[in-house]
Amino acid sequence: MNVRKHIFVRLLAGIIICGSPLFASAQCEGYGYKQCVKYLEKDYKSNGQSNSAVLSPGETTKVNMVFYKGYDYRLVFCAEEHLGQLAIKVYTTKWKTKGELLFDNSQHENAFHWDFTMKATQRLIIEVSAQTPEGEEAMDGCVTIALGLRNSAQKGFK
Numbered sequence: 001m002n003v004r005k006h007i008f009v010r011l012l013a014g015i016i017i018c019g020s021p022l023f024a025s026a027q028c029e030g031y032g033y034k035q036c037v038k039y040l041e042k043d044y045k046s047n048g049q050s051n052s053a054v055l056s057p058g059e060t061t062k063v064n065m066v067f068y069k070g071y072d073y074r075l076v077f078c079a080e081e082h083l084g085q086l087a088i089k090v091y092t093t094k095w096k097t098k099g100e101l102l103f104d105n106s107q108h109e110n111a112f113h114w115d116f117t118m119k120a121t122q123r124l125i126i127e128v129s130a131q132t133p134e135g136e137e138a139m140d141g142c143v144t145i146a147l148g149l150r151n152s153a154q155k156g157f158k
Helices: 003-037
Strands: 045-055 060-067 071-079 086-094 097-104 113-117 122-130 141-151
Touching: 003 045, 003 071, 003 141, 045 060, 045 122, 060 141, 071 086, 071 122, 097 113, 122 141
Parallel strands: none
Antiparallel strands: 045 141, 060 122, 071 113, 071 141, 086 097, 086 122
């Protein structure tokens, strides 16, 4: 193999290897948003943003989000089927660490969404874990969080 061809092949392999996570993340954005937004359309207005990640079974990711006083919110969590049920927890923040546990979907029949109202503006930590499904091969998959909101007449958490 001549030197130019050898360099080209190595460069192409490097681009494919390094670009794969970016491509996978971009695929998750499209997949997840389409899957999640349908649970917002009737009652909530999507803020147009979603947070997506590629997770392996057993892996956990966290995202910090600010929620504002005077709004009802719906957080929707979507994942590819082969990841099984998601474990979802939402915490207040206390000096950039977890504070009080506000929501744990295992206490709500593994709900894939949470509706709540903010009584004060605050930052929350959202923790999502991909479970390891029994009897299935462990594969990475897309997980997405979509956010919907509407004006609220209610005060406090529901």
